[in-house]
Amino acid sequence: MSQLPHFQLLARYNAWMNDRLYAAAAALSPQALHEDRGAFFSSIFGTLNHIAVADIIWLKRFAEHPACHELREAISDLARPAALDRLLFDTLPPLQALRSRLDGHISDWVAALTEQDVEQHLAYSNMKGVPAQRPYASLMLHFFNHQTHHRGQASTLLFQAGQDVGVTDLLALIADSDGPA
Template identity: 30%
Template sequence: MELDHFILMARYNSWATQRLKLILDQVSDEDFHKDQGLFFKSIFGTLNHLLLGEHCLWFSRFSRGHSPQIALNSIIEQDRYALTQTLLEKSFHWQDYLQNLDPARLGGLFHYQTSTGQNIAVPFAGTLLHVFNHGTHHRGQMSAALTAMGYDCPELDLIYMLLEQTESYPK
């Protein structure tokens, strides 16, 4: 895999997070915290899991080589508006990280400790791909929950970001 592919996925992660944030800011507090049958129960729980997973765990592991010991269902941010804003702001950190990454790292192993302290060595590129795929998975869960509750959820597919970018270029 080429580094450009990961930079694209980091841009997509920020784009999709921003689009999702726009609708989440309109969701009632009751719906935001209601158990929707998601793996982390509510939209609130799922967003906290994304903040924890993408940024507290994975970004720390990739950028600092530090693996925090923390439960995957921990609540990182109680305030819903601070939660969505923090998730969006931190999504841009991945773009900065990848812009400065040595492409040779993609072919190596990634060493880290799980949240329970187990030492792991896995392919670097595949693990980085996991981070972005994980966010897509959970955004999809929230999109389905929002739609089921009657909210108009925006298109979050990567192709829509690409179409937006293409349409902005002069023809």
């Protein structure tokens, strides 16, 4: 069975949830967004920023795959962040614009992959410069899982700040089947 429809679903889910999170975040004051709430990345803004930072780091790695020249070109102007808490912007609007851009690149990248592409291994170096080589598909799962993990934190922080993002389950994007169970 092909893995590609699963990755395409995860890319759609990623963009859908990010739209919901940023809409909720936009309803808060800058002070509320930046307030230290005791989270891994301190604030709602810090958490949203971290997701974008990690996405850039991973997309830069994924773009090294020989089949990903279009992704490599699309993100060539983005600098690779040197730290996981590197602040990309001070305010929400430019971070939201970057988020939207990244989500578009993620969807385009996943749509262009073939089954043979995801069956390859990817050689990369971690943030400390330690080389690694792992299955591309497994790294893609990590990529989407990482986003989900931190979006869960962000949705909790937003709820605590009075903003409910609503349904967050992947199930909301899975079509119902009329076929036999």
